């Protein structure tokens with residue numbers, strides 16, 4: 567049974583609102599959370615296994631190499647809350663390393679995909695109570711009363727935090743602080759700044775899986791919002807935005823065209839794009855400042871020798 571922290575229609579209404587307002591802006595955009603329908607979630611898992619996509623490999627190796635230290639940081643009997651759980655592959659490593667973890671609460675917007683993750687965890691960790699929550703972590707929500715209050719540990723891997731702009735990230739960190747209380751702990755994975763010849767291919771792989779992942783958003787708009795996007799008239803592009811320190815994904819219109827969505831008409835000039843995702847890259851000082859602004863301090867961190875990716879261990883700043 568999935569706990570849905572709102573009424574059943576919220577995803578449809580939220581998606582429709584985001585798409586219609588996003589396509590009405592001068593720089594057209596659709597928030598990246600809508601990339602993850604069933605097929606999008608599967609395509610993302612394929613991306614994580616690509617040669618070019620170093621973040622998953624690096625973060626997984628960090629969790630394995632520092633399992634002891636991470637278990638000490640986390641404490642015994644943890645109640646693990648994972649924001650944006652997806653397939654939870656890294657969480658299997660974390661839970662296996664923790665000492666007597668009690669609960670696993672994966673939180674994700676992609677409800678059907680989450681059910682598969684839950685089934686896998688229940689089979690692999692029968693001593694851990696696994697109960698999911700379907701919610702949008704960029705909006706306020708309260709944890710259900712069944713989540714034990716003691717020893718809450720937030721896990722937010724995958725550099726999903728980098729998909730949020732500075733203000734969204736600050737609000738998210740404050741929300742997480744509210745969920746965890748003054749004795750909570752958090753482990754956040756963050757991708758680090760690095761040369762563009764490594765960064766860009768990670769978001770524009772040779773096999774075209776990331777392009778499929780991005781274009782699938784238009785397929786979702788067609789299916790769920792009665793859109794008539796012709797996918798072959800758009801091309802995937804990954805570009806660096808230095809002001810945001812982010813790799814951005816766009817869908818670029820190959821030619822001038824008009825598209826209908828939910829009964830509304832949107833015009834595209836040739837070369838005009840829809841911005842679909844930003845993946846911000848951090849340095850340690852920048853991440854620490856962000857964490858502080860959200861009510862946390864970095865007490866521990868684990869990084870690879872190449873300085874590609876970091877796991878930050880956070881404790882609440884006394885309020």
Ligand SMILES: C[S@@+](CC[C@H](N)C(=O)[O-])C[C@H]1O[C@@H](n2cnc3c(N)ncnc32)[C@H](O)[C@@H]1O
Pocket residue numbers: 598599602607610614622649650651652653654656673674675676701702703704723724725726
């Ligand atoms: C980049 S993937 C990371 C998946 C996994 N944690 C990992 O590290 O490989 C982002 C995950 O967060 C979920 N997600 C994205 N935006 C979300 C939001 N606003 N609220 C809840 N879940 C969200 C997606 O459905 C997806 O499963």
